[in-house]
Amino acid sequence: MGFLEQFVHNGRALLGHRSKAILLSGAACFGAVLLVQRVNSRREQKKRILEAQRRREKSFQVAERALLEYKQSHPMTNALYILSLSLSELTKQLQESALSPEEVFYTYLEKTLDVHQKLNCCTEIILDSFEQLKTIGSCKRGILYGVPLSLKENLLLKNHDSSCGVVKYLNQPADDDCVLVKVLKEQGAIPFVRTNFPQALLNYDCSNPIYGQTLNPHNLQKTAGGSSGGEAALIGAGGSVIGIGTDIGGSARIPASFCAICGFKPTAGRLSSKGCKSIFRGQKTVLSTPGPMARDVDSLALFMKAEICEQMVFLDPTTPLLPFDEGLYQSRNSLRIGYFDCIEQTPTSPSMTRGVQEVKALLEQAGHTLVPFTPVRILDMAELMSKGALADGGATFLQQLEGSPVDPVLHAQVAMYRLPICLRKVLAFILKPFVSFPSIMLIYHSFRSAAGVWKLHASIEVIFMRFSVSQWRRLNLDVVLCPIIGPAFNFCYCGKLMSMVPHSMTYNLLNFCAGVVPVSTVTEEDERNLCHLDKGGWFNRVLKKAITGGVGLPVAVQCVALPWHDELCLRFMKEVEELVKKARKDEGANANGKVYLIYDFH
């Protein structure tokens, strides 16, 4: 090798070693930077979570002090009486000055503090409510004058965060109240507490990394349900007389069923959704709506009446000028009622079926006509729900969770959305002939063209016509009676049983109105009948595990009416509530296996 060649060779070798060394040290630096960043971001997450938890604790401490002060000069001898009043009775007493807003407020505050200790259902006491209480005066303005009210945390409240359990949304206080809250304040209500939910709201359990798990008031080993689970637990345990949840797949109805209260999903659009935070913006295929939750149906109706007013239409011109039809709500003519007690291929517990059958019998005895109704082919429906609510295959959901620890209730869902798209496609293709539901949920739905979205909406129109016209109109039905998910699950099972969501989400997809009424409790026989779930596939076995040990838990039914027939739906719910109450009186509170209302607050 000549001198020149030798020189070039040595130079290359040297450069090679050098660049390797540079590359290696570069990679090490990059790795270290990433690690430091990760550690810092974890630290930052923890810090923000701790701050939020401290803010919550502080709001409780301030409230406790205010309560103590109040009690020193006011003996609160009316507490039990106040807590036993329904919303209509309470508003009447406040209007007639038989009760003062202060004694009602502090009575509910005391009960809420106590309930929260046991169930972990609240995210903060709204300290501004003390100011509102001072200024409410005696002008007795509004349908809900002096009524304390609870709100799910995702309803925007001026100067307060709506985190939805996602760390990056902490420390982002809202500029203004949501429309519903503005209207309620005008109607004299005093929002005093905010309630818990599952992280990112797309689940029907009730836990998040900031505020933890909410427990069921009827069994502390079970979830309160979700996503409006904090509301359901608080109301079910008597800490609030009326509250607002939101519902895109059953979130006001499922926790109502788990906690033995009434929950109503109005036709989307009837109440303003302006300022109700959701994790996806712009998803308009499966519609979310706020809805009231309370211990009885009259309270839900009164809430609707208070909200549906000129001011709501003024603040949110997308809502219709359609005043609440009190006459229709109060009417008592006999109804033609379609009914079904299960949906093919969708897990259904024995108590869900029994609840429907027993209410059907009561309705028949009361002179109504009951007609069997066959729900639309569920797999078509489930596919549309999944394509609509998760049109991006869960990508936005995962994006929103970035920078937050993921709550265990979401693990099953997140694992699915994290699977690489090609793997999901292959799995969906292989599984489809054998297990329909998992394959539906695996399908990657990202639309690459407007035509994809149009096709989906066209399919929903077809299903809507099949459901509402081909059957409902042909059978000349007024309303439909059907099951709602229940009884309350063990923790962390809701995310594994998305296959049950069609029981509630069908009415979001088709935008019918639907509400839930508690009618019974789980019996020993229901528990024995769980053995039937051993047959019928994997999801049935998971359901069995989720609900085993549920004797005594609430059982509810679902009442459905066509879009914009909210008053008719509520009137049907009221009828069910009254018949069940009467049956309970007639048969005695311990009529094992028979329909009876267990949690009678009056």
Ligand SMILES: CCCCCC/C=C\CCCCCCCC(=O)NCCO
């Ligand atoms: C195989 C069945 C497919 C179902 C489609 C699943 C799609 C998304 C999951 C939805 C889970 C809904 C639970 C209730 C959530 C809710 O209503 N949240 C309220 C938000 O305001």
